[in-house]
Amino acid sequence: MRLTSEKKVFTIPGGLDLDKGSHLDQVKLAYETLGELSPKRDNAVLICHALSGDSHVAGFFPDDPEDARPGWWDLMVGPGKPIDTDRYFVICSNVIGGCQGSTGPSSTNPETGSPYGLDFPVVTIHDMVAAQKKLVEHLGIPRLLAVIGGSLGGMQVLEWSLSYPEMMAGAIPLATTMRHSALAIAFDEIARQAIMADPAWRRGDYYGKKGPDTGLAVARMIGHVTYLSDTALRQKFGRRLQNKEDLSFKFDVDFQVESYLRYQGSKFVNRFDANSFLYITKAADYFDVCQRHGEGLAVKAFLKAKARYLVVSFTSDWLYPTAEARDMVQAMKKNAIAASFCEIKADCGHDAFLLPNPRLAELLRGFLDSLK
C-alpha cells in the first residue's frame, strides 16, 4: 500500500512579527503530516526542507498517478524507514518566502489584492522557524522529539535549537553551517544577479506575465553545480559527448554535463518561483547563529542549547565543508552539550544527504531511537 499524504494549510492567527521589524498578516503555512501523534504527544518529528524542497517530504498524494515520484525524502521517511512513520508523527511545512503553498512573494498581498512581488518583506531563517513553531503549537505538541534537516533545513534546525531550546529533545543538522561563508554568499549572489538581469523579471513584478525563466534556469544551474562534487561530475559525466558522433563546433550542447545542466535548469523553472529563489537565498546568506545568539561567538551561542545533537557532514561537500561542521560541534562540546558528530565519506557532494546512504540511515535511526 502506498504511503499517502495530504497538503494542509494553517493560517497563523494574528500573523507574524518579523526580524525585519515589520509584521506580516495572513500568514499561511502549507504542511503535511505522516504517522500518528501518540497519546502523550511526545513522538513528533519536524523535518525542515532545503532551498528547493517543500512540505511533501515522503509518500504520494491521494490522486497521484501510478508513475508519480514520491516526496523528496521518501528514502528516509516512511513505515519501517529510519524516520519511521509507524513510530513517529512526522511534520513538514513549506517555508515562508517559498512558493509551494506557504505565504511568499507570489502570494496575494492583502493590502493590494495583487501578488506581493518585491513588496514581500525579506524574511530570515528565524522567521521561517518562528512560523513553524506556531504550527507545532497549533498541532498541540508541547515538545518535539526531534527537528531534522539538511542544508537550508539544517540552518532551520540550528535556529530552532537556539531560539526554542526547550521545545525539542534532539536536533539533527545535516550538511549545513552556522553561517554562510563568502563562497556560499558569492554563489547565491551570482544566482540572484542572473535572475535580476533577466528583463522578464521586471523588478519582481512578473506575475500573470512571462516570468524570468532564463534567469531562473541559470540560477538553478549555478546552484546545482555547487551541490555536486568534482568527483561526482567526473564519475557521472566526465567528458562524454551528448552526440557520440563528434564535437558540434557550434554553441549547442556538446558534452553530457551541459545537457544535464540545461535540463536541470529548465525543469526547475516549471516548479519554482524566481522571487522565492531570491528570498530564500537571501535568508540563507543572512543566517548567522553566532551573530544572533552569541554576539559573534559560536561557543556563546550554544550556551543556550538544551537539545542533544547529531551533526553530520559529507567529505565531498564543498559548499558547507566538514571544517564548518567541526566548528559547530566544538562549540557544542565546549558547552558540555551531548553532540554526536559524523563525517560520512561520500563522493556526491553537498546533495549526499538526499541520496541513498546506509550510514546516514543507520545514524538517523539510532539517534532517534535514543531520544526521549
Place this chain on the structure above:
Amino acid sequence: MRLTSEKKVFTIPGGLDLDKGSHLDQVKLAYETLGELSPKRDNAVLICHALSGDSHVAGFFPDDPEDARPGWWDLMVGPGKPIDTDRYFVICSNVIGGCQGSTGPSSTNPETGSPYGLDFPVVTIHDMVAAQKKLVEHLGIPRLLAVIGGSLGGMQVLEWSLSYPEMMAGAIPLATTMRHSALAIAFDEIARQAIMADPAWRRGDYYGKKGPDTGLAVARMIGHVTYLSDTALRQKFGRRLQNKEDLSFKFDVDFQVESYLRYQGSKFVNRFDANSFLYITKAADYFDVCQRHGEGLAVKAFLKAKARYLVVSFTSDWLYPTAEARDMVQAMKKNAIAASFCEIKADCGHDAFLLPNPRLAELLRGFLDSLK
C-alpha cells in the same frame, strides 16, 4: 624608466586552416614584444595569455598616463624580473577568437563587410597555437627558448609542445590541465548560458547596438569565483558587510563579497566582448591533448614531446587541481621526458599564478636559466 611596449599587428599570409575543417582568411594577430632578439635568434620566450588576457603582458604603452596599470604579468616580466627582458626576447599575442586586436567574432567578416558574430568559426586551442606559430616564423625565430602560460595559456603551452615539439627548448604550463573536467565544462557552460540568455545578445548579432552586458557580467562573476578559493574569499571578505550599519533587508548589496563580484562583472563588460567569451571558453572545453595527440591516452600523447617541462600547480586551485597536473607529469615521466613539477602552497586559488609569489618567481628564473 618605464618599460614600454607597442601593440603591433601581423596578418597571416594566406590565412589559416582550422580544426573545424574550414579556412579563415585575413587573420590578424595583435602582438607585442619586449627585449631584443639575440643575433643567434635563440633567446625568444613566447608567453600565452589566459581567458581574459591580451598581448599586453608587461610594461606600459607609450601614451599611457602616469597612473596607468602595467601589463597583466608585469610582476614576472621585465628588466631583471624572472622572465628577464634584458636577457630574453619576449613575445605575447592576443589569441584568435579574442577581442584585443586579433581576429575574432567582433572582427569584420570580409565576405559581408559586417562583424562576424556567430558566423565566426569555432576555433580550438590548436588553432590559436597554429596562428602563433605563423607569427614566430614571421619574426624569423627558428626555435623558441620557451613557451610559458597559465590556465588557458597553459593549455596553449601543452598544445605547442605536442604540435610543434621541435620548436622549443622548454615548456612551462602553469595552473592548467590536459583537458577540461566536467566541473570546468559545467561552469563554462553556465557562463555561456548567462550570456545567451540575455536578450541583448541577439544570437551574437549585437555589434553597434547595446550588447549583452548583464549576461556577460554574470558570466564573469561565475568565472571569477572559480578563480578564487574558499580560503581566499574567507580571508578577503568573510561575512563583512558593505554598509557597516546593518543588513539592508533588500536585494541590494549587503556583503562586501557581493559588491566585489558586481564590480568585477561590470568592469569586465567595458573591456571584453561577449562573443569572444563564448568562443574562448568553448575552445577551453574542447581542449583535450590526450584525445588529439594520444587517442585518449596521456602517456601516448607525450610520446611526441621533446621539450623539457616545468609544471606548476597551486594547492588551492580547485578548477585545475594538483591531481590533474600530477597526471600530466606522470605521462611525461613515463616517456622519460625531463619534467620538473612543483605544487606551490597558495591560498588564493587558481589565480595564484598571476599574483606575487616568490616561489614561482624563483622557479621560472631558474628553469629559464637552465635552458639552451
